[in-house]
Amino acid sequence: MNMQEVARLIEGLRExxxxxxxxxxxxxxxxxxxxxxxxxxxxxx
Numbered sequence: 001m002n003m004q005e006v007a008r009l010i011e012g013l014r015e016x017x018x019x020x021x022x023x024x025x026x027x028x029x030x031x032x033x034x035x036x037x038x039x040x041x042x043x044x045x
Contacts, residue, residue, distance in 0.1 A: 026039055
């Protein structure tokens with residue numbers, strides 16, 4: 001994945017409403033597989 005694709009991925013995640021920390025954790029989870037960085041499901045309202 002090149003930098004342009006990464007930038008589009010980050011923009012898309014932000015558009016979905018993820019915060020900066022959530023985007024960072026998601027990207028770390030993808031790269032490392034660290035289970036502590038797993039995305040959390042949205043809470044039902």
